[in-house]
Amino acid sequence: EDQVTQSPEALRLQEGESSSLNCSYTVSGLRGLFWYRQDPGKGPEFLFTLYSAGEEKEKERLKATLTKKESFLHITAPKPEDSATYLCAVQAGSSNTGKLIFGQGTTLQVKP
Amino acid sequence: GAVVSQHPSWVICKSGTSVKIECRSLDFQATTMFWYRQFPKKSLMLMATSNEGSKATYEQGVEKDKFLINHASLTLSTLTVTSAHPEDSSFYICSAPSPGLTERSYFGPGTRLTVL
Numbered sequence: 001e002d003q004v005t006q007s008p009e010a011l012r013l014q015e016g017e018s019s020s021l022n023c024s025y026t027v028s029g030l031r032g033l034f035w036y037r038q039d040p041g042k043g044p045e046f047l048f049t050l051y052s053a054g055e056e057k058e059k060e061r062l063k064a065t066l067t068k069k070e071s072f073l074h075i076t077a078p079k080p081e082d083s084a085t086y087l088c089a090v091q092a093g094s095s096n097t098g099k100l101i102f103g104q105g106t107t108l109q110v111k112p
Numbered sequence: 113g114a115v116v117s118q119h120p121s122w123v124i125c126k127s128g129t130s131v132k133i134e135c136r137s138l139d140f141q142a143t144t145m146f147w148y149r150q151f152p153k154k155s156l157m158l159m160a161t162s163n164e165g166s167k168a169t170y171e172q173g174v175e176k177d178k179f180l181i182n183h184a185s186l187t188l189s190t191l192t193v194t195s196a197h198p199e200d201s202s203f204y205i206c207s208a209p210s211p212g213l214t215e216r217s218y219f220g221p222g223t224r225l226t227v228l
Contacts, residue, residue, distance in 0.1 A: 043205050043219035098209030098217050104155040
């Protein structure tokens with residue numbers, strides 16, 4: 001069974017304190033791994049797609065990496081506006097319709 | 113970038129009534145759309161895949177007769193919660209795969225349903 005597990009469930013950081021969020025997955029053939037940001041009461045906002053082990057992508061203070069078993073979302077020198085829930089999702093190789101399986105998310109709070 | 117809209121953004125209804133939620137792709141066509149449900153502080157749970165021109169595909173445990181899905185056109189999918197009860201109260205979100213890139217999905221802003 002395809003499964004995605006994120007840790008930690010919640011993370012509190014001081015502004016400027018770098019850290020990483022983890023996403024572990026088991027899937028029958030990875031078609032893609034996705035990171036989304038979700039603010040309270042809103043839909044998920046796309047951040048990254050990773051396709052193969054060793055791939056890395058960056059956007060401002062965020063950097064996503066991928067191995068064969070997990071992905072990390074590194075946050076460098078976070079700011080309060082980075083506070084949100086970060087969702088990881090995978091698309092299995094058997095799916096060609098865009099169906100995603102989500103992890104439970106990591107809620108990040110960055111204090112000034 | 114591609115935009116997906118939902119209407120209404122929130123709705124309050126009485127127990128036993130039906131509620132329709134619309135999901136529109138605003139600047140692209142989507143033969144497939146997805147409906148998710150999200151409980152407070154929980155992740156997105158896929159409910160069903162909406163297919164233009166054919167029946168929706170429901171995930172295990174999701175009642176087809178309760179959550180009616182109609183993919184009316186290439187830009188519109190609707191989710192109707194029939195005979196709603198308080199346990200149906202939730203945040204409903206739709207998504208549509210990016211044109212030409214099924215690996216990337218655009219999400220709507222969500223609809224907050226509260227059943228009294």
